[in-house]
Amino acid sequence: MSEHKRRDAVEGKAGHPALCVLPEIEKEDELLEIMWTLREEGKLTHDEVLQNCSMEGCEVILKDLSKSGWLHVKGQAIELLPKGEKRARELVRRHRLSLRLFYDLFALDGAEAEACKFEHILSPEVTDSVCTLLGHPPNSPDGKPIPRGDCCAMFRQEMKPLVAPLADLMPGEQAKIVFITPGSHSRLDRLSAMGVVPGTIVKLHQKRPSYVIQLGETTIAVDKDITKEIFVKKV
Amino acid sequence: MHDHGSSDGERHRDTNLNKVLLIGNPNVGKSALFGLLTGKYVTVSNYPGTTVEVTYGNAVLNKVRTTVIDTPGVNSLVPMSEDEKVTRDILLTDRADVVVQVADTKNLRRGLVITLQLSEMGVPFILDLNMDDEAKSRGIFIDQERLSHLLGIEVVKTVAIRRSGVDKLLKSIQQPRQSSLEVRYDDAIEGAIRDVSALLPEANILRRALALMILAGDESLKGWLHANMQDHVIAEVETIRQALQSKYNNSLGYLINQRRMKKADEILAQVLSLHESGKGSAIASYLGKWSMHPVYGLPILLVVLYAVYQFVGVLGAGTVVNFLEKGVFGEYLNPWAIKIVHFLLPVPFLQEMLVGDYGLITMALTYSIAIVLPIVGFFFIAFSLLEDSGYLPRLAVMVNQVFKLMGLNGKAVLPMILGLGCDTMATLTTRILETKKERILVTLLLALAVPCSAQLGVILGLVAGLSGLATIIWLGTLLAVMLLVGFLAAKIIPGQPSDFVLELPPLRVPQLANILVKTVARVQWYLKEAVPLFILGTFILFISHKVGALAYIQKLTDPIVVNFLGLPSRAAEAFVIGFLRRDYGAAGLFMLAKEGLLDPIQIVVSLTVMTLFVPCIANFFMMVKERGMKTALYMVAFIFPFAFGVGGAMNWILRTMKVAL
Numbered sequence: 001m002s003e004h005k006r007r008d009a010v011e012g013k014a015g016h017p018a019l020c021v022l023p024e025i026e027k028e029d030e031l032l033e034i035m036w037t038l039r040e041e042g043k044l045t046h047d048e049v050l051q052n053c054s055m056e057g058c059e060v061i062l063k064d065l066s067k068s069g070w071l072h073v074k075g076q077a078i079e080l081l082p083k084g085e086k087r088a089r090e091l092v093r094r095h096r097l098s099l100r101l102f103y104d105l106f107a108l109d110g111a112e113a114e115a116c117k118f119e120h121i122l123s124p125e126v127t128d129s130v131c132t133l134l135g136h137p138p139n140s141p142d143g144k145p146i147p148r149g150d151c152c153a154m155f156r157q158e159m160k161p162l163v164a165p166l167a168d169l170m171p172g173e174q175a176k177i178v179f180i181t182p183g184s185h186s187r188l189d190r191l192s193a194m195g196v197v198p199g200t201i202v203k204l205h206q207k208r209p210s211y212v213i214q215l216g217e218t219t220i221a222v223d224k225d226i227t228k229e230i231f232v233k234k235v
Numbered sequence: 236m237h238d239h240g241s242s243d244g245e246r247h248r249d250t251n252l253n254k255v256l257l258i259g260n261p262n263v264g265k266s267a268l269f270g271l272l273t274g275k276y277v278t279v280s281n282y283p284g285t286t287v288e289v290t291y292g293n294a295v296l297n298k299v300r301t302t303v304i305d306t307p308g309v310n311s312l313v314p315m316s317e318d319e320k321v322t323r324d325i326l327l328t329d330r331a332d333v334v335v336q337v338a339d340t341k342n343l344r345r346g347l348v349i350t351l352q353l354s355e356m357g358v359p360f361i362l363d364l365n366m367d368d369e370a371k372s373r374g375i376f377i378d379q380e381r382l383s384h385l386l387g388i389e390v391v392k393t394v395a396i397r398r399s400g401v402d403k404l405l406k407s408i409q410q411p412r413q414s415s416l417e418v419r420y421d422d423a424i425e426g427a428i429r430d431v432s433a434l435l436p437e438a439n440i441l442r443r444a445l446a447l448m449i450l451a452g453d454e455s456l457k458g459w460l461h462a463n464m465q466d467h468v469i470a471e472v473e474t475i476r477q478a479l480q481s482k483y484n485n486s487l488g489y490l491i492n493q494r495r496m497k498k499a500d501e502i503l504a505q506v507l508s509l510h511e512s513g514k515g516s517a518i519a520s521y522l523g524k525w526s527m528h529p530v531y532g533l534p535i536l537l538v539v540l541y542a543v544y545q546f547v548g549v550l551g552a553g554t555v556v557n558f559l560e561k562g563v564f565g566e567y568l569n570p571w572a573i574k575i576v577h578f579l580l581p582v583p584f585l586q587e588m589l590v591g592d593y594g595l596i597t598m599a600l601t602y603s604i605a606i607v608l609p610i611v612g613f614f615f616i617a618f619s620l621l622e623d624s625g626y627l628p629r630l631a632v633m634v635n636q637v638f639k640l641m642g643l644n645g646k647a648v649l650p651m652i653l654g655l656g657c658d659t660m661a662t663l664t665t666r667i668l669e670t671k672k673e674r675i676l677v678t679l680l681l682a683l684a685v686p687c688s689a690q691l692g693v694i695l696g697l698v699a700g701l702s703g704l705a706t707i708i709w710l711g712t713l714l715a716v717m718l719l720v721g722f723l724a725a726k727i728i729p730g731q732p733s734d735f736v737l738e739l740p741p742l743r744v745p746q747l748a749n750i751l752v753k754t755v756a757r758v759q760w761y762l763k764e765a766v767p768l769f770i771l772g773t774f775i776l777f778i779s780h781k782v783g784a785l786a787y788i789q790k791l792t793d794p795i796v797v798n799f800l801g802l803p804s805r806a807a808e809a810f811v812i813g814f815l816r817r818d819y820g821a822a823g824l825f826m827l828a829k830e831g832l833l834d835p836i837q838i839v840v841s842l843t844v845m846t847l848f849v850p851c852i853a854n855f856f857m858m859v860k861e862r863g864m865k866t867a868l869y870m871v872a873f874i875f876p877f878a879f880g881v882g883g884a885m886n887w888i889l890r891t892m893k894v895a896l
Contacts, residue, residue, distance in 0.1 A: 185452070185485075185488065186315075186486075187734050188485065188488075188489040189311075189313070189315070189451075189452075189486060189489055189492065190315055190734060190736055191736065192493060193311040193313075193315065193492060194310055194736065194738065195344060195345050195348075197496045198493070199497075206527060208529040209529050209632060209633050209635065209636060210631075210632045210633075210635040210735070212527060212632060212739070216342065216344060217339070217341040217342045217373065218345065218738060219741075220736060220737065220738050220739065221628075221631060221632045221635070221735065221736075221739055222734070222735060222736050222737075223644070223734055223736075225734075226736070
């Protein structure tokens with residue numbers, strides 16, 4: 001594939017799904033994603049799929065997918081079968097979450113290209129973690145809806161992000177440390193020497209006059225600033 | 236401390252003298268164990284950072300003459316503050332036959348992180364699970380045999396303050412082993428450990444441990460590296476470290492520690508079982524919470540202060556001093572001494588030297604034994620109770636925000652409060668602070684505005700006779716000065732404040748035995764250190780008086796003392812002698828007031844100047860030792876005129892406003 005075409009594919013044209021240029025084995029994924037996106041736009045037809053597919057041998061792949069029971073083709077009509085539906089949904093979810101991750105969090109220019117690589121390698125657990133980390137975003141940066149995952153359902157029940165700064169806990173609440181984003185390396189070293197590391201269960205005792213936290217049998221008084229950098233998940 | 240060059244000689248040292256090194260997290264009972272093994276008392280309290288220096292003591296353990304070494308507590312063998320560095324250095328440079336790691340049984344997770352580092356160092360050691368009683372009362376049980384098996388070393392359980400388990404500990408000390416435990420890090424880190432190890436010289440600890448310290452970014456290791464390695468090798472090591480660090484987002488120190496923590500958790504999961512059995516003392520737990528409560532915390536503080544005031548100021552400085560000074564000394568001892576001296580020594584000069592106005596007996600001993608001793612004695616008892624209860628670190632939680640204004644954080648409250656005991660010792664304790672800026676600030680504030688126990692006691696005795704307003708003015712001025720000077724000094728002194736991360740020990744019922752032993756130890760220290768200085772000071776006064784120098788000094792200082800401060804001329808004596816001992820100066824004022832020579836305003840002004848005034852000689856030497864001559868002189872040069880300035884301003888304001896005290 002030429003460099004020119006690659007760029008076209010990555011940037012996406014005229015509102016069409018952004019395509020990823022990837023090894024053979026992932027072409028099926030691409031096609032499923034195209035179909036998901038076309039269906040969102042209400043124009044999922046056999047011809048449209050082929051038209052939007054910039055890969056070679058699209059027709060063959062489509063037939064293969066049909067043969068292995070991912071989807072059902074009848075004339076122009078294409079219907080995703082349950083297992084195809086699930087696969088496409090997860091793919092799109094990973095792709096759009098990755099976009100958000102790179103776009104929002106890392107402010108990367110080549111977000112689209114990175115997201116294309118990521119959608120194939122994220123495990124379900126990591127996907128949910130990314131989703132949680134980002135606060136269960138409803139849309140990708142280009143405004144397309146992100147299919148919901150299990151973690152989002154839990155999120156809706158609790159109506160709160162699962163991961164929040166320790167400073168946001170109420171006194172008396174317990175949580176597990178998920179990650180720490182320290183202002184300085186020495187701060188992280190000091191905290192970890194006291195046992196404040198990811199995976200530890202921490203309880204917030206009080207917020208005023210100073211923050212007091214407890215880990216096991218260790219009680220530590222800390223600055224508020226520090227508790228803003230310790231991200232926890234309620235247990 | 237040995238330098239590295241002598242470490243070869245170390246290895247062939249006198250085999251009769253065994254060396255036992257006590258190491259562990261802060262506040263786990265190392266000093267209590269040290270006292271138990273050696274019979275030598277070192278201060279034992281209930282807050283982290285009581286021990287800031289290495290203490291050596293001799294004992295005969297298992298029929299072998301042994302040197303036992305007590306060290307400051309560490310959370311990691313990569314030091315964060317000066318006191319932690321002391322401990323790491325002793326492992327690095329001093330070869331011990333046995334290292335006894337003391338751990339808090341209920342807090343074994345953090346103890347194990349030290350255990351892992353000791354195994355990496357390859358030192359022969361045993362693990363002592365101390366405070367087993369507290370763990371049990373919290374329903375925490377550690378499978379000692381299994382732990383011993385996992386670690387490959389002897390593990391014993393003790394309750395050091397009750398002497399329980401010591402026999403087994405002594406037995407285990409005879410069988411120290413290197414732990415078989417190993418922590419594997421990431422491949423990249425392991426690779427760097429190999430590369431760095433290959434460049435390191437031989438040391439008392441395994442190269443692997445040394446390499447890990449270097450990789451963890453231990454700044455305090457630089458001195459040792461430069462003493463033992465060539466510069467280009469150090470540069471090579473640093474290159475390896477930076478190359479490794481660039482592969483990770485988080486600091487290497489953190490990654491290494493996190494790995495150790497994980498390993499500790501794995502071990503803990505195999506040896507820890509929890510039983511339902513109450514949560515320790517419920518009352519202590521509630522009191523602990525209330526003492527840091529935003530609303531109840533303050534009344535509790537006031538109650539504590541009031542209780543101390545009643546105990547020290549009213550009972551000690553009032554009742555007991557009256558009994559000793561007026562009764563025992565005034566009625567009996569001094570008249571007898573005068574009679575005996577006059578009878579035995581028919582030389583007027585000697586008579587006057589011993590029992591005159593500036594007599595070594597009638598002044599020095601009366602001041603030091605009848606006035607100051609009961610006051611400091613009562614103060615030491617009250618202070619020991621506070622120390623052992625675990626209340627002091629909770630104060631840090633209450634004052635953290637205020638201390639932030641002074642470029643400090645709540646942790647600095649510990650040396651400041653200790654300053655109320657003795658500013659000299661407290662200056663040493665500034666080592667627990669993490670940045671140089673904080674250490675300088677606290678040293679200055681200690682020297683300036685924190686009265687020591689002896690002085691405070693005398694002051695409490697003085698203001699007890701005045702209205703509450705007088706006390707409030709004195710205390711308010713001190714606090715205002717402290718805040719103002721702290722605030723301004725924090726702006727001037729370069730450097731960054733450090734994070735407030737302070738461990739709070741559980742509230743405990745103070746052990747009567749420890750309170751008594753500690754008070755006796757401190758009183759002995761007072762007698763040994765203070766009484767000779769009182770005698771020396773009195774002798775100087777006596778000679779000055781005899782040669783007329785005192786009158787000359789008074790004339791010289793009259794413009795300041797009399798005109799500016801509005802005090803009687805004789806107050807100059809108190810200030811001069813205040814150089815030697817702050818409490819002696821205060822005691823001089825105490826006597827002036829008793830003789831009715833000071834009105835209430837004069838008392839308040841003179842007390843304020845005396846409190847702010849120069850630290851005693853011992854404190855000054857400690858300032859020089861810890862902060863350097865230049866800094867110490869700067870501080871004194873500031874404090875001296877400042878104290879008199881404040882006193883003069885106070886005198887003027889109180890007189891102009893005609894405040895009735």
